[in-house]
Amino acid sequence: MARQWLSRELETVATWWRIERTDGVALGFTSHDRDLYVSGIVLRAAPGMVPSAVRLTGGLDADSADITGALTHDAISKADLDSGRYDGARIAMGLVDWESLETLQIYAGTIGSVGREGAGFSAQLRSAKTALEREIVPRTAPTCRAEFCAGGCTLSAGRFTHEGRLASVSDDRSAVTVTAQIEANLLEFGTLRWVDGPEAGMTRRIEAVSGDVLMLDRPVEAGATPGARLILREGCDHTLETCGARFGNAANFQGEPFLPGNDLLTRYPSPAA
Template sequence: MSRVFFATELEGVATFWRVYRRDGVTFGFTGHDRDLWFDGVLHRAAPGMVPSALRRTAALADDSAEVRGALSHDSISAADLAAGRFDHARVEVGAVDWETRECATLYHGTLGQVSHGAGRFAAELISAKAALDADTIPRTSPTCRADFCAPGCGLSPPRFTHEAVLTAIDLEANAATFDGPAWQAMAGGRIRWIDGPHVGTTMRVAAAGEDGLVLDAPLDPAVVPGIRATLREGCDKRLSTCAARFGNAINFQGEPYLPGNDLLVRYPLAS
């Protein structure tokens, strides 16, 4: 848009920020004293998140920003923060004219580390420039570097994704049992809850056994049998598994037979 903000002495301008969670939920907030609807999103007033000053530069270094505030808005709760629902969420911060609804986005990024306590929270904002720090040169490794069913792997995600129903739960062991694929196939996989108290969240399978799938995040005591979830099978990233179980050795992204650093420190043996 061509609107230039703060070009005159008095303007009806307020800040706004949007949070796009990975589970598909979108939140809109504004510093104005009433709710504003624009860009197809309702931006709530009196929010629990307040953005700090933004620093934007022409350099390649990551722009700094932070959000903090009290857990006063109903859409942001300590339970959701603790469950990781806001982790790595996409964030937009900008300015809006509360009369004409003209707006401009000043900052794009993602939520980094989130800390909370005593009814308040703080979250680090990671700008889009952080992607420039990514190491795009692959390093050698004995196991596969590609994520299972992701680009580079070549396998079809729907083939190894199953909708299942929770049949049993062990809160002490933090384990769950489903009527889905065999537990051997779920080692290293993940679970995305379709309903229940964890709806929309994803948990990794830390261990799989006949007694159930041990998850990497605490299970809510309100979880009961009958809740649905989507189960994605796992892979131990070894060449033998890639070849025997999946028939996908041609796409293996590793070097299992490359000598390691221990070869340099071996002692010579007398003949």
């Protein structure tokens, strides 16, 4: 028979969280006053972490929850929050009996926005139901809607992935130069994934390329040194010309470049010459 949680006046129950970051690191926490080993992961004692009321519904509206806590645990640092290591991380939370180690999962989703307030932090959680909010019928657009080397694009990611090394970092740490067997201009709108250094495992978007300089979406953390290994992914500007001429993939272009748009409707007629 299934256990009836919180059915007695005195319970040996605590809250647990499991976080899987996008850089491959998995972390576990519990509101209990000592560490617990559950389902192959150590739940570190983090009494300062407090869950809000979790709202679960049978409808299509997204379930709501959030977490607040203090930056007192070594695994949750100001630097990691600021660098975006927790953005988009998968999270599950529930109840655990600290004597029998029996668990109950009551919420699963991803971490949305993370904010800091003094010596503490707060994180908004997005449930799996948020996937139902996506548009079923895509809007027309002159550019391709497919993510490069992902669903709909059909191109192989391995074909456009290259190994490289860090050559230098700009003074304001917003741009880098790299050493790789690829022309720098082909990396525009691509990604740079760190293998070594303080940002190991993190992926940064290459927003623009100027000569051999790659401008990133976030400043590089202090401590990144020349010679650090990188994994570089080429980018695409999502135009039909690039899709056909550079990649030979126009047959899978996910856009409508020849469909008249609103700009055509706003044109004024001109008298015949």
